[in-house]
Ligand code: IPD
Ligand code: CA
């Protein structure tokens with residue numbers, strides 16, 4: 427089996443797995459739920475995150491026997507492979523808890539150290555973003571990223587890293603970076619789902635995105651979608667050890683032709699700040 431055929435099949439399984447929790451999430455949204463804090467008040471989990479991860483894992487195991495699973499809630503579950511599945515059952519849990527309809531299910535697939543397929547499903551808008559070796563897709567149609575607007579006219583979607591996320595003292599540094607975005611872009615949005623925001627860049631619905639505290643389950647699928655759609659995704663690694671198997675903890679991303687010195691500087695400053 428060639429990688430190309432393999433990756434098409436893997437994409438189809440990723441789409442099926444993400445789609446399999448759509449009805450569940452739509453029903454659970456805005457209902458009564460148990461909310462627990464994981465690390466702190468910025469890091470929430472509900473019974474629905476865990477239930478969806480279980481459903482997704484069952485689906486993947488059925489369709490890809492031997493799958494190595496790496497989910498946000500259950501951690502890594504080893505098997506013979508060769509595919510590793512990065513699963514974020516709900517990316518944007520805070521939005522889901524609040525009743526804000528901007529969250530998604532994200533599933534990225536890695537083979538031999540490379541992401542080869544991915545699916546990001548927005549159950550409220552019923553949008554399936556996906557990618558394989560041949561390209562990127564939105565609801566099955568080929569997806570090509572539009573050119574980005576010039577910086578002063580462009581929009582950036584960002585996550586806001588806390589001092590704890592960055593493992594530094596105080597929020598001043600991150601606030602300074604945020605301030606530079608507010609000054610230099612036409613508009614700044616903090617949407618609360620890194621994966622869905624990146625897919626909005628891939629679809630040309632926003633010009634750029636910047637995130638500084640993510641994990642492989644957050645970004646593996648969306649990174650692949652945006653690259654396969656012709657956009658740029660550049661990671662932010664704070665050290666040499668942050669190898670591919672965990673993907674990098676940060677990113678800047680934009681549409682073709684994007685020229686965003688503020689994002690490039692933010693990326694460089696983050697790397698420098700962490701090296702001190
Ligand atoms: C979070 C979201 C958020 C990003 C955080 C992630 P979760 O994922 O993607 O946009 O800023 O770093 O942890 O916890 O909602 O799955
Ligand atoms: Ca989380």
Ligand code: CA
Pocket residue numbers: 514516517518643644
């Ligand atoms: Ca996430």
Ligand code: CA
Pocket residue numbers: 475498514515516517518519
């Ligand atoms: Ca999550």
